[in-house]
Amino acid sequence: MLHLESSGEFWDVVPPYFHALEDVFSKASFDSLHAIELLPYSTLSSCKVYPLAFREQGKLDAFLQENLDSSCICPSKSPMASPVFFIKEKDGLLQLVQDYQVLNAIMMKNCCTFTLIFKLINNLQGAQYFTKLDVQEGDKWKATFQTNQELFELLIMFFGLTNSPANFQTMMNNIIAEGIVPTAYLANPATERARYQYNQDKEMTVLRFDDINGNTRGLLSFFPVHGMSLYENNTLVSTDNKGMAAFLYESFVEPSAMPGNTTFVAGFTQSNVGDTSPNTLGAFCESPGKAKQFEAARTVMNGARSPVNGTVRSVHIYVNMSTHSFTLPNGTTVSNCSDGPGAFDFVQGDNSSDTQNPFWELVKGAITPLPSAAQVACQFPKPILLNTVLLKGYAHIPYDWAPSTVDVQMLRVGNFVMLIMPGTLDTYIDKYSSLVPFLADNATGTPPSDLAPVDQTSKVISLQHGVLFDSAPFEKTFGTVLVDVNTTPYHAGDVVSAQFVGANPRNNLRLESTFLTVDRLVDGQWKAVRSDSHPSTTYQWILGTSTVTITWTIESGTPFGTYRLSYFGDSKPVIGSISSFSGISSSFTVS
Structure with a gap:
């Protein structure tokens, strides 16, 4: 994709028959360059050079010259590279392959949903011109491939890269399907x-x-x-x-x-x-x-x-949406009509009100109340599978499936106002209009409110039983190091790992604490520098063996020094109360 900064440059470079498409070539109107984003703490690697037969060498030379001439590749001095080799197709022709398996393994994955092909083809009707997709500036060196001549990096997207189909689909969604x-x-x-x-x-x-x-x-x-x-x-x-x-x-x-x-x-x-x-x-x-x-x-x-300053005021009420109604500006009285969940063979995008599955038509009345004629009319033409109906609260067994009474909050910070509530735009407007007077500088009193919803916490049903007991291996205690860290120095990008005798983490979820720390020795004292809430650390507990493995991927820029891994757990005996314990690995060096 050719991107031009100025209108003058466009008229000088682009052929006259493209001048009517000036907006398509502007950077402002197109931002779907192919990015190659690596996972944090990834290790860059090079590769070997595959030997080529005489016929393969000729094919490689022709490929390189063709793509150099068309500005699809250029020479590179990248610190990482992927190998190339040839495969023979069914018709006997040679196909050059860039082997991006190692690169793809350390790339962040783009899981773009794929639009139905016929929908895109319908939208292509009348199209005359097509384009290629450039690799994002700053990422081109990552897709470098190694030949027996020199290194070459991509200037355009090749389909051997892991995110190429997804990025291409994103481009189609943005341009053809308007995003x-x-x-x-x-x-x-x-x-x-x-x-x-x-x-x-x-x-x-x-x-x-x-x-x-x-x-x-x-x-x-x-x-x-x-x-x-x-x-x-x-x-x-x-x-x-x-x-x-x-x-x-x-x-x-x-x-x-x-x-x-x-x-x-x-x-x-x-x-x-x-x-x-x-x-x-x-x-x-x-x-x-x-x-x-x-x-x-x-x-x-x-x-x-824009500056925001002035009085800070707030208002909070409850609204029972199952009985709430209001009047629109045109005088019509309305109430909320909320969706229930779709599932099984209730197909996305299908607005048929006909029976989707006779089995569910038979049993859904035993799970939730059958919908009333008013509900069916409200949801038409969509069918109702389970009549939970969010904000209406029709299902109450064994306890309320969805809230019917909701919080409505408004906060004013000077000239900035927030309205927090579930519902439709018309509901927002109605509540905003009735509550905003209470946010005035000289406002008095409080707005009317429905009763607060009943707390359902005590009614929650759980099929998960509690921890029976924890047992350490013979002649081992909880927190004992089973597999220790290496004695050789670690470097940025390396993974430090230690395994401990562990206990069930459900004994204490440590929501305001941590299961692990990475400690650094500073002035003779150990200082925690990472916890289980940091992306560079992992905590893995294996049921059965009851072992805990702690890992730390050393980030780029980590200060050199002496470190250790600490594990914190809680064990439950057959008889008695839960007690805490800890385990500490040997110290190791980051250099």
């Missing part, structure tokens, strides 16, 4: 979608907090994005990408502070969630080293901002 991910948004009426500039909300708002001396002490960001991220291979579910963004920002401001012990506080809050997914450019598998919300907040914090 629609997920495609469910297209099911909304055209009149609804026409009200917005984009098919996704791309705006982040950040409120910065300064102390009386003008020093920045924290931020509160607002962005509509689903809080859960799921890896494509289902090996990890992260339920708090906003929490990770907060950690990244706080550690960026105070890199030497332990998580949760910073003087700068970063808050990444939810905004107006409608059609949201974890990323506006597709479902990316985020590693701890990168978070788009963190980067976006940094951009906003460094940009122009």
Whole structure:
């Protein structure tokens, strides 16, 4: 993709028949360069050179010359490289292969959802010109490949890279489908979608907090994005990408502070969630080293901002949504109509009100109350599987499935006002209008409120039994080191590991503490520098053998010195109470 900075440059470089497409070539209108983002603490590696037969050498020379002439590759001095070799296809022709297996293993995975091909093809009707996708500046050296002549790096995206199909799909979603991910948004009426500039909300708002001396002490960001991220291979579910963004920002401001012990506080809050997914450019598998919300907040914090100052006031009420109704500006009285969950063969995007599965039609009445005619009409044409109906509270056995009474809060900081509540836009407007007078400087009294919801905690049913007891191996005690650290020095990128006799972590979840620390010897005293809340550490407990393995991946920039790993646990005897213990590895050196 050719990107040009100025209009004059465009007219000089681009052929006349492309002049009508000037906006397509601008950097401002296209940001989907192919990024090669490595996992934190990855180790760079080189590779061997494969010998080539005479015929293969000729093919390689032709490939290199063709791609050099077309500016698809260029010579490189990269510190890492991937090998190349030839494979013979079924027709006998030779195919050059860049073997990116090692590189792909240390790349952050992009799990972009793939739009149905026929949808994209329909949107390509009438297209005349197509383009290639460039590798992002600063990442080109990472995809360098080694030949028997010299090193070459990619200038455009090759499909041997792990994220190439996903990034290509993202590009198609952005250009062809106008950035629609997920495609469910297209099911909304055209009149609804026409009200917005984009098919996704791309705006982040950040409120910065300064102390009386003008020093920045924290931020509160607002962005509509689903809080859960799921890896494509289902090996990890992260339920708090906003929490990770907060950690990244706080550690960026105070890199030497332990998580949760910073003087700068970063808050990444939810905004107006409608059609949201974890990323506006597709479902990316985020590693701890990168978070788009963190980067976006940094951009906003460094940009122009409007001052916020004045009175701080708040208001809080409860609203029983099962009985709540209000009047629209046109005089119509309405109430909330909330979705229940879809499952099994209730197909996404299918608005059929016909029976989807006779089995569920038979048994759903035994699980939740059958929907009333008013509910069916409210959800039409969508069918109702389970009549839990969020905010309405129709299912109460064995306890309430969903809340019917919700919190409504408003906070005013000078000329900045926040409304926090579930519901639709019309509900927001109605509540905002009724509550905002109580935020005035001279306001008195409190607004009417429904009763607070009943606490359901004591009614929760758990099928998980408690810990029976813990048992250490013969002649071993809890905390004993089974596999110790190495005696040879470690370096940045290395993984330090130690295994201990452990106990069930459910004995004490240590929510305000830690299962481990990485300690550094400073002036003769051990100082904890990492805990289990830091992305560079892992804690693994294995049921049965009851062993605990602690690892620490040494980050770049870690101070040289003497370190150790400490493990903290709690054991439960057959008779008696739970007691705490600890284990400490031998000291090791980082150099």
